[in-house]
Amino acid sequence: MPLTRIRGLAAMLSALAFATSAHAQSVPAPQEGEYTVADFKFHDGATLPALKLHYTTLGTPQRDAKGHVTNAVLVLHGTGGDGHQFLRPQFADVLYVPGGVLDASKYFIILPDGIGHGKSSRPSEGLHARFPQYNYDDMVAAQYALVSKGLNIDHLRLVMGTSMGCMHAFVWGETYPDFMDALMPLACAPVQIAGRNRMWRKMLMDAITNDPAWMGGEYKSEPQLALRAATDMLVLAGSAPLAMQKGEPTRDAADKFLDEYTAKELATLDANDLLYQVNASRDYDPSAKLESIKAPVLWINSADDFINPPELGIAERDVKRLKQGRFVLIPISDQTHGHGTHTWAVVWQSYLAELLRGTERPH
Secondary structure (H helix, E strand, O other): OOOOOOOHHHHHHHHHHHHHOOOHHHOOOOEEEEEEEEEEEOOOOOEEEEEEEEEEEEOOOOEOOOOOEOOEEEEEOOOOOOHHHHHOHHHHHHHOOOOOOOOOOOOEEEEEOOOOOOOOOOHHHOOHHHOOOOOHHHHHHHHHHHHHHHOOOOOEOEEEEEOHHHHHHHHHHHHOOOOEOOEEEEOOOOOOOOHHHHHHHHHHHHHHHOOHHHHHHOOOOOOHHHHHHHHHHHHHHOOOHHHHHHHOOOHHHHHHHHHHHHHHHHOOOOHHHHHHHHHOOOOOOHHHHHHHOOOOEEEEEEOOOOOOOHHHOHHHHHHHHOOOEEEEEEOOOOOOEOEHHHHOHHHOHHHHHHHHHHOOOOO
């Protein structure tokens, strides 16, 4: 899916598939949790009296002789998604299984819902357009509060993220450089969102705010024209030319896919939530501080990614500024899924295994 959105029935079905699959039966059941931050202060000075942060975990924390957790892994989702997306079979049944790279009997896996996403505090819960205008720094600060205060963890074995979560991983590396052993950002670039990437996002946001039915965020029913335009942007952003040509090889098949995709998205989308989710990237730009990242970074993009096209050359240029950085571009194949390749772990799990082996601490 374009921006890794898992909601409603789709989320329940994916969780059910995870819980009942043959592989997943030997994986610890996911545990749901909620942590509330009192008087959370946003970057612009706005505050929420109670910021609710929902999360899912798998596995059990392991502690050293001093009581510090040594096996915590933080996995961060993309725009419009939530932690449950990492329970989908193409991720969970590859990584969390016994002997998997993130074997849940060995690692304590934390899957948070970002601010404005999933079951965490979000505009649609009542504040609508009066909800604080959060950005990526706010989202990472909230994740840090959840991990350090909510879960009492002072160090992470790994921070990995997909799409928006990929960008969050770079922010984590700069903001909390001593907090993790390794970073694995998937499907992003550590630069200001500009060019075509900014344009399609602005098109989506303008479609919402320019629709009279949006009513400044105080609509009584979802502005359908705005959301239809937004879904058009999302399907293009998540497009995978080879996979789509093979999956929808005729005009009628393509039309059917688009109609079904649009209907599914319109059944779950909230205009304010989506507007805030996309707008959160407005001032993202970690490029000035890349040299401050201490942890080894294994950065992976795919060659068929509409949002991060390889011809821009950004990754090859900026990976040189990382103290311990490596960039991998996955070539287009029958296994890649455009921007969404980040969630198909079979494509890149060997690189993750290599990163973990290379950052093991002596016992």
